[in-house]
Amino acid sequence: MGKFQELILDIGDLWGQYGALYLRGIRSTLVLALVATAIGCVIGFASGVLNTIPYTKNDSLLKRFVLKTIRIVIRIYVELFRGTPMLLQAVFIFYGLPYVTNNMYRFNSIWLASILIVSINTGAYMAESVRGGILSIDPGQTEGAKAIGMNHVQTMTSVILPQALRNIMPQIGNNFIINVKDTSVMFIIGFPDFFAAHRSAVGATYLYFPSATVEMAGYLTLTLLASFILRSIEKKMDGDRHFELAAADQLVMAAGTYRHRGEKEASYED
């Protein structure tokens, strides 16, 4: 019991001195994870769509060549960023840019660099998820869209992707939660996130365990909250189980004076 009280007191001390730092860290972590997951999704959806453009033997050589090249480039991108640690990618890109451009270009903003790195990383994972999500949709949906004259992009944006999005929501949530935690490796290029707050705090106070306890509780709260919010978004996407018969319309129609909804509302004002 004595140890526990000591821990509470230490945490109290830490929070008194570094509370604002921790909170700023939490904010940075959340913003980075949110922005990078969003951009990662965009990258993932773009690669998913490009990856699934169909081609047949009847298509021109150029079209087939371009599509094949796109698929190879995406494949390399996915394998490269999925197959190396993000910690290393951060160092590689952050120090690589000034190195190969002879200091012509460098990352002036740690934020920009961090968002870029985490987004690219998330995109690599999402590309595969989106591809899987698209493949999981019944081919009949594509045929239905094609049969009314939709092209590939229209079919994707109106019919396939909304359904694929629902199917991969759990993976998007997963990626977001992973990002909340894994953005902590961006301390390597000096990103001031929640974990960086821990490093600053213990550097001065040597209260490693109490600070780690704060971090554990903080990260767990964030991820649990994220799961909860994601679940409710999924539920919302599924929509109502029931629907209303547009009974009023039918009655009006049976009387032989069918009107559109808009007109009916207007008639109430008379």
Next chain:
Amino acid sequence: MRIKPSVTDAPILSIRHLAKTFGKNKVLNDIDFDVEAGEVISVIGSSGSGKSTLLRCINLLEIPTGGEILFRGRNILDRGVNIPEYRSHVGMVFQSFNLFHNMTVLDNCVVGQMKVRQRSRAEAEEKARYYLDKVGLLAYVDARPRQISGGQKQRVAIARALAMDPEVLLFDEPTSALDPETVGEVLEVMRDLAGEQITMLVVTHEMAFARDVSQRVFFMHDGVIHEEGSPESIFERPEKQETQEFLSRFLAR
């Protein structure tokens, strides 16, 4: 290159020596026929005879391996033909409905008109409601496909195809996936359409429909149109042995 419909007196569709092979398997062989405006053609035959492949080739869901498909006199297998544009003039109703699960009944009938025909939302909704009324589902505009029965889904699919103002409607066994109970309501809608001179090419196992509604009946066997003629000649006086056998098997059931 855009396809301009209705500018010639050519038949809506002229199929010339159409062939399709899957690997070494010849599914369609030297298919030849015209579809004139206002005509209802039924295609019958046992499964595996190539009926569905024929329909799927006509709107290019399968790419034919030989022959020509002339739409209003223009070969749509030529390079540079805008295939989505062509498909928008040829409605298709599938055995498995293929309604868009992520949309309401109304939006299923609206989305193609807006995206492909560039109609305004108001115009598209008016047309969608008109055709949903025609198939008796105006009350269901807000329902989602998973909330309605198979027969209702198929009627929405018909309304969706009609809302595009197609020149010809292709039906790929529209009642084969339905409960016996709901087959009637779909056939009734199709009979109404036939009565309104809507051009239809119907692959079906509903012999009564083929006999009563169509002007011409094709019997397909082994990837060719084995026998064709008026419903009377095919059903009352079939000449080929395979046709007789097929029909007797059907009538025996």
